[in-house]
Amino acid sequence: MREYLLQRLLQLVPVLFFLSIIVFTIVRLIPGDPAAIRLGMEATPEGIAAVQKEMGLDKPIFVQYGIWLGDVLRGDFGTSWVSKQPVLQLIMLKLPASLLLACTALLIALLIAIPAGIISGVKQHSLTDNIATTLALLGVAMPQFWLGLMLMLVVAVQLRWLPPSGYVDLNQNPTEAIRRLILPASTLGLTLAAPLARFMRSGMLDVMNADYIRTARAKGLTERMVVTGHAVRNALLTVITVFGMQFGALLGGTIVIEQVFSWPGVGLLAFTAINQRDYGIIQGVVLFVALGFILVNLAVDVIYVYVDPRIRY
Amino acid sequence: MTEAVSPVSLAEARDASARGRLLELWRRYRRNRTSVVGLALLLVVVLAALLAGAIAPYDPYASFPSDALLPPSAKYWLGTDDIGRDIFSRIIFGSRVSLYVGLVSMTIAGFYGVVLGMVSGFYGRLADGIIMRLMDSLQAFPAILLAIFILAVLGPSLQNTVLAIGVIYIPAFARITRANVLSIKQKEYVEAARALGARDLRIMIRTILPNCSSPLIVQASLGFAYAVLVEAALSFLGLGVQPPEPSWGSMLGAGRGLISIAPWFATFPGIAIFLTVLALNFIGDGLREALDPHMSQIG
Numbered sequence: 001m002r003e004y005l006l007q008r009l010l011q012l013v014p015v016l017f018f019l020s021i022i023v024f025t026i027v028r029l030i031p032g033d034p035a036a037i038r039l040g041m042e043a044t045p046e047g048i049a050a051v052q053k054e055m056g057l058d059k060p061i062f063v064q065y066g067i068w069l070g071d072v073l074r075g076d077f078g079t080s081w082v083s084k085q086p087v088l089q090l091i092m093l094k095l096p097a098s099l100l101l102a103c104t105a106l107l108i109a110l111l112i113a114i115p116a117g118i119i120s121g122v123k124q125h126s127l128t129d130n131i132a133t134t135l136a137l138l139g140v141a142m143p144q145f146w147l148g149l150m151l152m153l154v155v156a157v158q159l160r161w162l163p164p165s166g167y168v169d170l171n172q173n174p175t176e177a178i179r180r181l182i183l184p185a186s187t188l189g190l191t192l193a194a195p196l197a198r199f200m201r202s203g204m205l206d207v208m209n210a211d212y213i214r215t216a217r218a219k220g221l222t223e224r225m226v227v228t229g230h231a232v233r234n235a236l237l238t239v240i241t242v243f244g245m246q247f248g249a250l251l252g253g254t255i256v257i258e259q260v261f262s263w264p265g266v267g268l269l270a271f272t273a274i275n276q277r278d279y280g281i282i283q284g285v286v287l288f289v290a291l292g293f294i295l296v297n298l299a300v301d302v303i304y305v306y307v308d309p310r311i312r313y
Numbered sequence: 314m315t316e317a318v319s320p321v322s323l324a325e326a327r328d329a330s331a332r333g334r335l336l337e338l339w340r341r342y343r344r345n346r347t348s349v350v351g352l353a354l355l356l357v358v359v360l361a362a363l364l365a366g367a368i369a370p371y372d373p374y375a376s377f378p379s380d381a382l383l384p385p386s387a388k389y390w391l392g393t394d395d396i397g398r399d400i401f402s403r404i405i406f407g408s409r410v411s412l413y414v415g416l417v418s419m420t421i422a423g424f425y426g427v428v429l430g431m432v433s434g435f436y437g438r439l440a441d442g443i444i445m446r447l448m449d450s451l452q453a454f455p456a457i458l459l460a461i462f463i464l465a466v467l468g469p470s471l472q473n474t475v476l477a478i479g480v481i482y483i484p485a486f487a488r489i490t491r492a493n494v495l496s497i498k499q500k501e502y503v504e505a506a507r508a509l510g511a512r513d514l515r516i517m518i519r520t521i522l523p524n525c526s527s528p529l530i531v532q533a534s535l536g537f538a539y540a541v542l543v544e545a546a547l548s549f550l551g552l553g554v555q556p557p558e559p560s561w562g563s564m565l566g567a568g569r570g571l572i573s574i575a576p577w578f579a580t581f582p583g584i585a586i587f588l589t590v591l592a593l594n595f596i597g598d599g600l601r602e603a604l605d606p607h608m609s610q611i612g
Contacts (some may be wrong), residue, residue, distance in 0.1 A: 014442075018450035029466050141591035143542055145549050146583035149569055153580075157573045164573075252457035256546055260569070271550070272464045286462045290454045 004305060008298060019074065019290060024065050027283045033057075037277055038081045077284035080129070082276050089282030091266055098265030101184055102254045108189025113196035114232075114239070121204020121235065122227055132197060139194025144253050148187040148260040155183060165261040184261040188253050195246060196239060206293060207231045240304050244297040251289055288303030342604040348599020354592035362408040369402035373559045382575045392577040395567065400578065403559040404585050410560040411589060414475055414544040415537040421479030423533055426486020431517050433487065434494030444493070449483040456481045459541060464552040474553040478540045489532055493525030500524075527604035534600055538593035545586045561586045 035051040036043045052058050056067055071078070077087045116136070120129040156164035165184075168177040207213065208231055216226045255267030262268070266285060273281035343349050351587065357406075377397040385392045391400040413481060433444040433481030451459070463477040498521065506520045547553035549569075556563055561582040568579030 014446040015449045017446050017451055019453050022450055022454075026462060026466050031468065053500075137594070138591065139537070141542075141587055141594050143545050143549075143565075143583060143586045143590070145546060146565060146579070146586065148578050149565070149572055153572050153576050157576075160442070206397075228611055247490070248452075248455040252455035255458060255461070256550065259550060272462070274461075279466070282462065282465050284460060286454070293455055294453050 005302060008301060012294065012298065013029030019294075020069055020287075021065075023287050023290075024068060024285060027279055028061075030279060034279065036281070041130055051115050056081070059290070060195050072287065077287060078280045080273075081280040082273075082278045087215070087281050088288070090269060090281065091288050094264060094266045094269045097263060098254055098258065098267065100181065101188070101265060102144055102168065103252055104181055104185035105192060105254070106250060109192035109196055111171060112189070112192075112193040113200055114236075116197045116205055117200020117239075118227070119234055120201040121208060122231075124205060129201075133201070136194045136197045136201075139191060140195075140198070142191060144187060144191045145256050147191060148184065148257055151187055152261075153181050162290070165263075167262070167264050184263055187260075188250065191253065192246060192250055195249075198231050199239050199242045200235060204231060205234035206238070207234045211235070216282055229291070237304070237308055240300060240307070244300040247296050247300075248293055251293060255289075338603050342599050344600050345602055346524045347595045348602070351592040351595025351599060354588055355596060356591065358408050358589050359412065361405045362412050365406045365409060368400075369405045371399035371402040372556055373398065373403045373406040375399075382571065382578070384575075385577055391581045392575070394564070394578055395571060395575075400564070400581055403564060404561065404582060407559040407561045407564065407582065407585065408552055408589070410471070410558065411544060411586070413592075414471070414478065415540040417475045418478035418482065418540045419533050419536050420483035420537065420542075421476070423486050423529065425479075426483045427490045427522070427529065429483065430487035431492025431494055431521070434491040434523070435498060435513065435517055441491075444487065448487050451481070452484045454481075457543060457546060460547060461550070461552060469552045469555055471554050471558065474544055474547055477547070478543050481543075482536050482540070485532060485536060486529065489528050490525060493528060494521055497521050497524050505593060531597055531601045531604060534593060534597035538590045538597065541590050541593065543581065 024253045030037065032050075033048065035048045035055060038051055038055070039047050056064050059067075068078075075088065077091070079086055079091060083090075104163055116132045120132045123129055142231050152164045162179055162183055163176075164276075166180055168180055170177040213226060213230055218228045221229070254265065255270065257263065258267035259271055265288070269281060270285045273279075273285070365373075375398065376499050377393070379397065380389070380393050381395055381397040382411050383389055383393045383397075389399050389401065391404065392520070394400055394403070429444050429448070431439045459481050460474075461476040462478065464473055465471045467476070486510040501519055503516060506516050511520070544553055544560070544563065545562030549558045549564060551563075554560035556567065564582040565579050565586075568575065568582070
């Protein structure tokens with residue numbers, strides 16, 4: 001196990017290297033002089049030269065990359081071009097709101113997808129299966145932000161059950177905080193549930209035909225015990241493998257949905273930065289989210305090895 | 314006098330067998346009813362895009378300020394937007410944007426993905442290592458975040474949107490191509506081509522590529538659907554297609570602030586996106602079943 005972990009970490013090195021080059025290069029594609037953009041209306045030739053020096057833009061590109069990479073490795077994700085605050089500090093301020101939204105959405109998705117996938121897989125071609133499969137098919141094609149707007153329209157504007165958008169701190173007013181969390185989290189959760197339910201269903205179908213299920217039945221176990229004790233546990237493995245990929249969709253979705261519901265998380269931070277052309281923040285956020293995504297994928301792979309005793313490294 | 318096989322009849326024979334294969338493909342494709350529904354739906358979208366000028370009752374850019382935010386009626390079938398433009402006409406013209414983005418971004422992703430995957434799978438070793446680690450790093454970003462990043466830097470426009478979507482989809486094509494090349498290059502017919510003196514490039518293009526086209530076609534159709542969704546999301550966020558260009562996503566973005574007083578404004582463009590993506594997904598599933606019967610046993 002330790003060897004496997006080490007091997008996986010080593011494999012990450014080239015990926016992280018290329019990732020850093022991609023992020024570094026894209027930011028350098030900004031049309032125009034970053035120093036002039038940073039100064040905005042107050043740009044004078046002397047001012048630009050001074051900022052260029054401060055940002056290290058007067059040095060050769062390889063040196064610039066080296067300095068930047070060194071900073072990142074020390075945990076310095078750069079500073080905001082507008083407020084001059086360290087980007088990591090800004091992200092940490094917004095991260096709890098994003099995590100709350102993403103984790104609630106994930107919980108909703110799993111609560112829907114796993115039971116739906118199990119029932120569909122066990123009772124293939126039944127009415128429930130057909131309904132669940134159709135809903136999942138529709139869910140995959142649904143633009144997330146549109147679903148968010150439609151939920152807002154029906155639940156908040158017409159039925160007036162919940163506030164349409166905004167954020168309240170969970171510690172200050174828990175009831176109101178949860179009321180405001182429901183719509184954005186459901187939007188994300190429902191769209192994430194669709195692909196997960198499809199994977200869970202196909203995992204169940206695969207497993208239900210396996211030899212060990214026949215053995216379990218032959219032992220005289222009730223169908224319920226066969227399904228819950230044997231089939232589900234193995235079908236969940238299928239879901240774990242695709243989870244890493246779906247997690248990327250969840251992160252991306254969170255960024256978009258925060259914008260729809262004015263949810264003050266990392267995504268909204270990035271969008272405010274885009275509008276202010278604050279490339280310092282944009283670069284930091286992209287790097288931060290990508291690193292988080294890589295770590296989750298690594299964790300998923302490790303968990304997978306851990307829960308599936310058939311895999312030996 | 315010997316009866317020489319004329320080149321014309323050879324070409325005819327090849328045409329006939331190609332037609333036969335297409336017919337067989339269609340026979341298998343139409344077995345799945347939803348795939349046929351998907352094709353019909355897409356046909357409607359394509360016709361709307363091609364004949365937009367003839368179908369749309371109004372000029373999509375013409376605004377009638379006195380008719381702003383009117384609900385659906387006989388005069389304006391799907392209502393009007395905040396500056397009094399006909400939403401139905403704008404949705405019809407918007408289909409052009411969606412189809413254009415899907416088509417061009419998949420061409421970009423397909424071209425670079427196939428080239429990289431082919432080189433990676435065919436030559437292996439260092440080329441494979443570098444290319445696949447690069448693909449890993451591209452996939453280390455949540456896709457939409459990378460697209461947002463590219464557009465934030467390059468600036469919002471239709472061309473940059475297409476480019477961004479193309480870039481984020483390259484790894485999908487590269488991986489599929491590589492996986493197929495790895496298995497195909499072991500086959501006897503590749504060895505035969507090599508024995509006949511064919512060069513690497515010829516083997517790659519004439520022998521290997523046609524044999525891995527099925528999964529690539531399926532990927533392209535599903536990627537098309539994804540591109541339509543991503544373009545809509547990016548334009549919705551104001552990073553993609555810019556007003557006054559009628560894009561479904563940017564219409565939705567403009568309508569979202571008015572959702573409580575003019576719900577039709579954001580509702581109908583969303584339905585257009587939804588139906589188009591649904592149609593493309595149905596087609597993708599149908600193609601998968603028709604082209605690769607082994608893959609579609611489950612799911």
